[in-house]
Amino acid sequence: MALHVPKAPGFAQMLKEGARHYTGLEEAVVRNIIACKEFAQSVRSAYGPNGMNKMVINHIEKQFVTSDAATIMRELDVEHPAAKLMIMGSQMQDSEVGDGTNFVVILAGALLEHSEELIHLGVTPTEIAEGFEKALDKCLEILPNLVCYTIKDYRNVEEVTKGIKTSIQSKQYGNEDFLAGLVAKACVSIIPEDTTFNVDNVRICKVLGSGLLNSQVVQGMVFKRQIEGEVTKVEKAQIAVFSCAVDIMQTETKGTVLIKTADELMNFSRGEENLLELQIKSIADAGAKVLVAGAKFGDMAMHYINKYGLMAVRLNSKFDLRRLCKTVGATCLPRLTAPTAQELGYADIVCVEELGDTPVVSFKLSGKESRLSTIVIRGSTDNYMDDVERAIDDGVNTFKGISRDGRFLPGAGAVEAELAIQLIKYADTLPGLEQYAVRKFASALEGFPKALADNSGHRSSVALQKVLEAHQNGRKNVGIDIESESAVCDVLEKNILDLYQCKYWGLKYAVGAATTILRVDQIIMAKRAGGPKARQPQGSDDES
Known part of the structure; x- marks a missing residue:
């Protein structure tokens, strides 16, 4: 007789076996904070010009060596739900501003790290979150007064x-x-x-070889491809773009043909050849000098393309075709017909160039009306x-x-230091427990000049003290100097400027992520779907 084993009371009895459930300050809030803190500390050492590189090998074993936080987070498969919230904030920053992803993660991590101390002192997470939000409002109020340069x-x-x-x-x-x-x-x-x-x-x-200083800007588009025909350079080129293959059209119906003599065989295929020649001749007569296709060029078609002196370029990607049409002002035609004057595109030069041992096809526009530009990067790896x-x-x-x-704020940790000093003054005016959270917010902001000094090999506590002292004496634009021994400088003289929008959204997203994580007091994880993991394919006998 089977014995009925009662389930544990509470949440566990409602969920499937194998589900996990954490609750309360110690289990949920503090665990989340520890995970986020670890993650932020690993990205923190990559902050600033002297930040260390990380080597990330992603799930398909592609290797990245970079100090760019956005790439590190995109390629890491982070499992922890709270750390994922931080990454989401950083991704929002990436889509809104395109820069400052590291700022969001480091600030959110620092806020959580400081809030852990307050929680152990008995301040509730809700009070901490409200204090952080008040500090954020104050920061956003101060920011416009710190603008130091406008384009x-x-x-x-x-x-x-x-x-x-x-x-x-x-x-x-x-x-x-x-x-x-x-x-x-x-x-x-x-x-x-x-x-x-x-x-x-x-x-x-990106073209391998040479050095970075040989990189250049091309008005128009550059493709790492070979051309198909014999013509390698055309000036003042009219361009016809097709999304289909340039080849003999396959007939719709299948049939059996009885051929008795050699002449009949010659005449049978001549009809198709003549049709193809007519099509390519009509394209050449329309004024086109360059043929771009999104699929293959047939051998027969190549014969006629060379006969009429056209240049043939094949692009496999429909996105590249679309961009090229936008650049040269052409219309992409779905079948092989003669283009009208409006459907033809124009480029001043279409040519094949060799960069190192890599052939590239360039569509160059020297006029003012270029809609696209390409930066050709050269490099050793x-x-x-x-x-x-x-x-x-x-x-x-x-x-x-x-x-x-076009507004800019002083960079190199100057903004963060100024905000930290003003927040401490603001905390003195607050009556409740929120003032402790505002002070911790200021301490979290002090982490940025400290990280810059740390990563540059300065003694961070001494450098931070110098920066804060300068700010207390009213010098708002003093930040960390990563080059000199003095460790501080006027950032305006060195032209270290941060975009206003970048700091504005960075502060918002970081505080949003941190307060969301603080307000989580229960984690309920359902049992994972799927059975046991599939077995890995065995290696061949030779390997063993």
Whole structure:
């Protein structure tokens, strides 16, 4: 006779066996805080221009070597639900501003770390969360008064370079002048008159070999491909774009043909050949000099393309076809017909160039009306070029921010130090327990100049003391100097500027993530779906 074993009382009796349930301060709140704190500390050492690189190997064993927090978090499969909340805040920052992902995680982690001390002292998580929200409101009130530089004309390459430089510097320290110049040139040249700037319009093409300083901006598009035909360069080119294959059309019906003589065989295939020749001749007569197709070129078609002196380029990606149409102003045709004058695109030069031993096809527009620009990155290894691409991506996103709101705050930890000092003064005016949370918020902000000093090899407590002392004496723009022995400098003189929008949203998302995690007092994890894990495929006998 089977004995009936009663389930444990409480939540466990409602859920399937194997479900986990944590509740209360010690089990839920503190456990969440510890997980987030660990995660934030690992990303913290990657903060700033001298931040350490992390080597991340993702689930398909692709290797990344980078100090970019967004990439580290995207490629790590984080399981912990509370740490995931922090990552979501950081991803929102990435989609809103495109930079400052590390800021969000470090601040959220520091807030939680400091709130753990308050919880042990007996302050409730709700009071801490309310205190953090009050501190955030105060910070957002102070921020506009700290603006130290504004870009009014975002078509001025010099000004834009100055604004972009800091965001690139944090990833590619030492190459920021060259890269900021490239990004500014690429962005300013394609800004539309009336509509907003689209980040997607700056393309990146990575070509292995040579050095970073041989990177360049091309007005138009560059593809790492070979061409199909014999013509390698066309000037003032009219371009016909097709999404289909350039080949003999297959007939709809199947039939059997009885051929008795050699002449009949010759005449039978001649009909198809003539039709194909007519199609390609009509495209050439329409004025097209370059044929771009989204699928293969047949051998017979290539014969006629060479006969009429056309250049043939094949692009496998429909997104590349779409972007090329946008760049050269062409219409993508679904079948092989002669294009009208409106459907043809135009490029000043279409040519094949060899960069190192890599052939690339360039569609160049030297006129003003270029809609897309491509930054061709050169570098010694793929990993290095990937990192440069991430720096350029941050620069392009910063430019997008400048085109919306050109205000800048002092960088290098100056803003955080000023906010920390003002928050401590504000905490003295609060009557309740929230004042402790506001003080801890100030301590969390002090962590940024401290992290910059730590990562640069300065004694962080001494450097932080110097910065706070300068701020108390009314010098709002003093931050950490990562180069000199003195460890502090006036950031305006060094042109270290952070985008206002980046700090504004970063503070909001970090506090949002931290208060959400603090207010969680129960974790209920259902039993995982699925049976036992599938067995791994066995290696071959040779390996064993």
